Amino acid sequence: MQLDRADLKLLELLQRDGRATVQALSEAINLSARATLNRVRKLEAAGVIQSYRAMLQRAALGEQVVVFAEIALKDQRQAVVQRFERRMAATPEVVGCWVVSGRYDYLVRIACPHLADYHRLINAWLDEAALGVEKIVTNVELQTIKEFQGFPVPR
Incomplete structure (x- = not known):
């Protein structure tokens, strides 16, 4: 279009x-x-506008721990990759997931009420052999400077 x-x-x-x-x-x-x-x-x-959403004030939802998890898979076969991506899409705590280049395969943004909830979540992923997770490196979000507010529109 x-x-x-x-x-x-x-x-x-x-x-x-x-x-x-x-x-x-x-x-x-x-x-x-x-x-x-x-x-x-x-x-x-035409699908240029996909949907309309409400931007929520995160503090209104209560305290949350937000982390960026760098995730490497053991196996790059399509079945494993698709299984992992379906799990990320279906997990409510996963608020963003991107395929990235570099040392890790995915960058995943996760929001949980407590760090213990995050720990349980990633341990479940690591324990599930069929999910194929090799390694997770966690970066805790300390402060949000700018939240996503849309893509830049060409002038």
Whole structure:
């Protein structure tokens, strides 16, 4: 899909506030409300806009330990990789998971109420031979300087 300047501006605005009204969006991009709504629907239909979410204040959920775990697999066969990736996708405590280059295969961001919960979680992964985890290196998040707020939109 070819994105023009108005589409890019809409994407930028919607990343900042997914609940913005069509009227507010139309004023920001200088189009009619109908034309703006049509553009938003087209972006949704094309999959450019995948979903809308609420950004939660983490402190409202209670104290949490957040860690970045660098995970290396013992085995790179597709069946093992797919099994591991399915487990990461299905684990609620896993709030982000990326395939990375370098000494480790994955960078996984995990949020747990207590460090003991994290320890139980990773021990279960290490104990499950079929999951194929060789090594986990833990980096505890001490302070969040900037949380993900959307991708940069080209100007």
